[in-house]
Amino acid sequence: MSEQSREPGWYQDPFGTGPEDRRYWDGDTWLAVQQTQPAQFEAPGAPAQQPPESFQGQPYAGQPYEPASQQGGWGGEQSPMGRFGAPASPEDRERTPDGVALASWGRRVAAYLIDALILALSSLLIGAALGIWGALADLFEATLQSSTSTDLTPQFEAFLTANAGTLLAFSLIQLLVSGLYHVVLVATRGRTPGKRLLGIRVRLREREGLPIWRAALSRWLLHFALPNLLSGVPGLGFVGAMFPILDGLWPIWDARRQAIHDKVAKTAVVRD
Incomplete structure (x- = not known):
């Protein structure tokens, strides 16, 4: 089954690290919504589900998935705009990335x-x-x-x-x-x-x-x-x-x- 014809639902995560990792397909793109299901979980025909309540730190459903390797910044915590434009935090105006105080x-x-x-x-x-x-x-x-x-x-x-x-x-x-x-x-x-x-x-x-x-x-x-x-x-x-x-x-x-x-x-x- 091609991704374009796949029904919305939870499937084995193509970006995951194990067979129990699941990611939500909304019919058009993989979302940055993940959960872990038993290995026997069958994706085809599975009904759409809401992200688990314990899910933290990921974008909400409807926001396209962006692999971690494409996210900018130091340690994946800062966007490319933060690196070359506005700072990710006030610390960028006070210290270098390794914590040395900047001169006034x-x-x-x-x-x-x-x-x-x-x-x-x-x-x-x-x-x-x-x-x-x-x-x-x-x-x-x-x-x-x-x-x-x-x-x-x-x-x-x-x-x-x-x-x-x-x-x-x-x-x-x-x-x-x-x-x-x-x-x-x-x-x-x-x-x-x-x-x-x-x-x-x-x-x-x-x-x-x-x-x-x-x-x-x-x-x-x-x-x-x-x-x-x-x-x-x-x-x-x-x-x-x-x-x-x-x-x-x-x-x-x-x-x-x-x-x-x-x-x-x-x-x-x-x-x-």
Whole structure:
């Protein structure tokens, strides 16, 4: 007898583990309603029955059966929407799957500001070594002494032309230092100096362990490198300027308190 011509009733469970397992066929699909009957129970012609009163934790009659192997989440308790969208419980915004407390947004911002200050100091030293600040001081003095015109465009264009190579080298060195700072320290130690001072660190979201080099590189590229590069492209400067702000604010409302670069790298920032 084909399933399409089978009468509604209780039959031997095609998904069961033994001959006594029975599942209800409603004439169209197998329902997620199970019970155990004696092995001599004959399915053909059996009248439709209501699920036993002791039945708990399964969908009601009329809801199609979905095998456990197709149900999403950790340990079959969470749907795919819970995994990638809204959390299955408030714990997803507080802890990693193995129970480590997530860092608050305030601590992340404070650590970011400390790291930005350290990198700004390094930029001052790099600029001084390349002579950029001296050239800017000369430009500023020349504009103060100029009394013939209020248009400073010619002086500024002359400054850019005379120092184009130095400014390009300055930008590339800054990018390199930022990459070494964020990628190497996160991949080898799980934290930058700012994160260490605030008692937080970066780890894999799903399990304990340092981010792999690819994950550390992905975090830096998305949050730091690409926005800086876009800021120099005509028409994309606004995107380059706004994306780090959006990325930094994202943990406030995210279901797992991750920034966008955390989601791409599959990482989380946790408390020590």
